[in-house]
Amino acid sequence: MVTRGFSSGRRPPTDGDARIPPGQYLEQGFPVLSAGPTPRVRTEDWSFTLKQGPRPIKKWNWAEFNALPLTKMTRDIHCVTAWTKFDTPWQGVLIDDILADAGIEPPTAFTLAHSFDGYSTNVPTKDLTAGKAMVALLYEGKPITPDHGGPARLLVPHLYFWKSAKWLNGLQFTERDEPGFWELRGYHIYGDPWREQRYTNDP
Amino acid sequence: MSDAAAVQSPWQTVRIVRIEKRTPRVTSFFFQLSRPFAYLAGQHVDVRLTAPDGYQARRSYSIASAPGDGGVIELAIEKLDDGEVSPFFHDVAAIGDEVELRGPLGGHFIWPDVDGGPVLLVGGGSGVVPLMAMVRHRARRNSSVPVALVFSARVWDEVIFRDELVALDDRKDGFDLVLTLTREAARRPADYSRRVDVAMMVQSMAHLPGPPDIAFVCGSNAFVSAAAQALIDAGVAAEIIRTERYGV
Numbered sequence: 001m002v003t004r005g006f007s008s009g010r011r012p013p014t015d016g017d018a019r020i021p022p023g024q025y026l027e028q029g030f031p032v033l034s035a036g037p038t039p040r041v042r043t044e045d046w047s048f049t050l051k052q053g054p055r056p057i058k059k060w061n062w063a064e065f066n067a068l069p070l071t072k073m074t075r076d077i078h079c080v081t082a083w084t085k086f087d088t089p090w091q092g093v094l095i096d097d098i099l100a101d102a103g104i105e106p107p108t109a110f111t112l113a114h115s116f117d118g119y120s121t122n123v124p125t126k127d128l129t130a131g132k133a134m135v136a137l138l139y140e141g142k143p144i145t146p147d148h149g150g151p152a153r154l155l156v157p158h159l160y161f162w163k164s165a166k167w168l169n170g171l172q173f174t175e176r177d178e179p180g181f182w183e184l185r186g187y188h189i190y191g192d193p194w195r196e197q198r199y200t201n202d203p
Numbered sequence: 204m205s206d207a208a209a210v211q212s213p214w215q216t217v218r219i220v221r222i223e224k225r226t227p228r229v230t231s232f233f234f235q236l237s238r239p240f241a242y243l244a245g246q247h248v249d250v251r252l253t254a255p256d257g258y259q260a261r262r263s264y265s266i267a268s269a270p271g272d273g274g275v276i277e278l279a280i281e282k283l284d285d286g287e288v289s290p291f292f293h294d295v296a297a298i299g300d301e302v303e304l305r306g307p308l309g310g311h312f313i314w315p316d317v318d319g320g321p322v323l324l325v326g327g328g329s330g331v332v333p334l335m336a337m338v339r340h341r342a343r344r345n346s347s348v349p350v351a352l353v354f355s356a357r358v359w360d361e362v363i364f365r366d367e368l369v370a371l372d373d374r375k376d377g378f379d380l381v382l383t384l385t386r387e388a389a390r391r392p393a394d395y396s397r398r399v400d401v402a403m404m405v406q407s408m409a410h411l412p413g414p415p416d417i418a419f420v421c422g423s424n425a426f427v428s429a430a431a432q433a434l435i436d437a438g439v440a441a442e443i444i445r446t447e448r449y450g451v
Contacts, residue, residue, distance in 0.1 A: 001216060003252040003302055005295035006260075023251075023261050025287070032424040033448050035311050037431035037441045082261055117441070147428065185310030199212065199308060 019076055020084050021193035027083035032147045035181065039117045039167050043151050048135065049170040050102050058102040062151070066137065068093045068101055073134055075157035077164070078193040090155050092136035095128040095171070108173040112180060113154045113165040121165050121180035122189070123156055125173065132158065135168060160191040160198070212240065214251065217304045219296055220275060226361045229329060231267065231279045232292060234304060239274035242266060244336040245313040245419065248278070248306030252291055262288040265332040265421075265447075266307070267364075269339035279363060281329040312419060312447040317346035323408060323415035323439075324352040325399065325430045327422025328361070330449060334421060335364050341378065342371055349411045351379040355399055355426065358387040379410040399430045404437040415439065421447040 020026060043062040050057040060068075074089045099106060106125045114120050127133065136144060136155040144150030149166025156163045162182050183189050188197040196202060221233035244266075251261040268277035282293040296302075314322065314337045324334040331354050341350055356362045362382060369391075372380035383395035383403065395403055408415065418439055420430045427448045435441055 001253055001301070001303060002255050003291070004300055006252040006291050007254045023259065025260060031448075032428075034446060036446050037435055037444050038428060039441070081263055147424070182311075186308060 019086065021078055022196045023198075024078055024082055024084040024193065027085050030085060030088075030148065031079065031081070031083060033079065033081060033162075034166060035119065036117055038146045040146055041116050041151055041167055046151050047169060048152065050098065051170060051172040052107050053172070053174065057104060060101075065093065065135075065152070069097050070137070071097070071134060073136075073155065073157070075155075077157050077161050080160040080162055080187065080191070080198050084193075088157075089140055090134065090136040091138040091141070092134040092152070092155060094131060094134045096131060098135065098171075099129070106173065108175055110174045110177045112172045112174055112178055113163075113168060114170045114172060115165050116167040116169050119165055119167070119181050121154075121163050122174075122178055122183055123154075123159065123163055124177065124190070127156060127159065128171075132156065136164075158192075160188075160193055162187065163191055212305055212307065214303045214305045216301050219298050219300045219302075222296070222298060225279055225363045228361065229279050229281045229363050230293060231277050232296065233268075233275050233277050234302075236274045236276065236304070240307055242270055242276075242307035243313040243315050244270060244340040245333045246307040246309045246336075247333070248276070248304050248308060250278070250288065251303040251305070252288060253303070260287050262286075263308070265336070267332045267335045267339075269336055269343045271340075271343060279329065279332045279335075312421070312445050314340065314417075314419070317341050317344045317348050319416055320348035320350065321411040321413055321415045322348060322350045323411065323418040323434075324350065325354075325404075325418065325420045325422075325434070326352065327355045327399075327426030327430065328357075329363065330420075330422030330426065330447070331363055332421075333447065334419060335368075337419070338368070338371060338378065347377050349377045349379075349413075351381065351407050351410045351415075353381045353383065353399065353403065353407045353430075355383045355385060355422070355430075357385050359384060359390050379407075381407045381410070399426075399433055401433045401436045404430075404433045404439075408437065408439075416443060418444045419447075420444060422449060424448045 046062045049059045078084045111125045133156040154165040154168050215238045217234040220235045223231045247263045247265045253259050264278040267279045280292045283289045326334045389396045427446050
């Protein structure tokens with residue numbers, strides 16, 4: 001349905017079209033969104049735990065985690081509130097490298113990411129491995145600010161950005177695909193921006 | 204809490220049936236739904252505009268009207284000079300125009316019932332919109348739940364829904380309005396003229412008969428960060444604070 005009197009305002013540049021998923025617009029800033037107050041997590045209090053179901057597999061403190069191999073990842077990111085930001089530069093530890101350090105293969109097909117503020121989000125394990133995702137520690141070469149999820153956040157850039165949990169403190173492998181915080185509150189169980197899977201039951 | 208939000212909500216065509224200027228930069232648009240839906244105070248909708256060449260722009264807007272207004276919902280839209288959807292509404296849209304709308308959406312920043320409380324609401328600028336739906340919901344239900352709204356605006360003339368809020372405050376029925384103006388002197392005896400801070404939160408919560416069991420904070424990211432931190436410093440548990448941030 002054409003809207004009377006509406007002609008594109010902030011139309012993306014032509015060469016950027018192919019990088020902007022349906023229903024998204026190009027954002028130059030970096031908006032902040034979260035369900036509650038920003039937790040201030042001190043690195044001396046920080047830890048990261050890998051679990052299978054209720055059972056801890058391995059736990060790292062900040063120094064131990066920072067000793068893992070650092071990888072650079074520059075990616076376009078897509079927020080479900082409709083902004084897309086090009087070329088966001090992150091550095092962090094690939095999930096593959098975390099698993100290698102723990103000496104395990106992915107034990108189940110699904111993962112729940114957990115955060116210090118009680119937030120959680122679910123991601124199929126195959127969307128985290130093979131270089132697709134990391135635990136990011138740096139943004140633009142500097143420690144990630146609390147607003148943007150520091151000290152460490154999940155980065156799963158090919159899914160809507162609520163899947164890239166801020167203030168991450170662990171990954172939990174689960175037998176079933178268990179919905180996380182937003183997935184229980186009306187948002188899509190998988191969240192592929194290219195299929196515009198924003199809300200529950202979007203195809 | 205997830206049930207209402209989990210309902211599938213396809214796009215529908217809605218028609219503008221009323222337009223009301225609220226402040227110099229905020230105008231309310233009233234939309235007649237073609238498929239009326241039930242919603243909760245605090246929920247939002249997505250609005251979609253389509254250009255002749257097929258280009259589409261969508262934005263989320265909180266619902267300002269109370270649940271139960273039949274098939275008409277109110278969105279209070281602030282004009283953003285560098286926006287592409289809000290300038291359409293402010294400069295082009297007229298009564299009778301149709302756009303596409305999807306909702307209701309959001310299952311977290313909601314006040315599902317008027318039982319419980321006390322409730323603390325903290326809004327900055329157009330961040331008051333979803334809080335207004337809660338305040339109106341309470342009034343419509345003749346609820347006696349104690350609710351305090353701390354509303355920060357730059358100046359008196361930018362206090363969205365000002366006359367309605369002041370009238371509700373004057374009822375003295377358990378709803379308490381605290382206005383704070385950041386660029387002008389306070390107009391009412393109990394109001395402030397500064398940015399939100401810990402002391403203001405402590406004093407505002409003293410209007411309630413007890414500590415809040417839930418707090419909703421909405422506004423720009425800078426506002427929400429400052430207000431949420433002020434609440435925590437005032438002794439409010441982070442777990443009961445729900446936030447919604449607008450834009451950058």
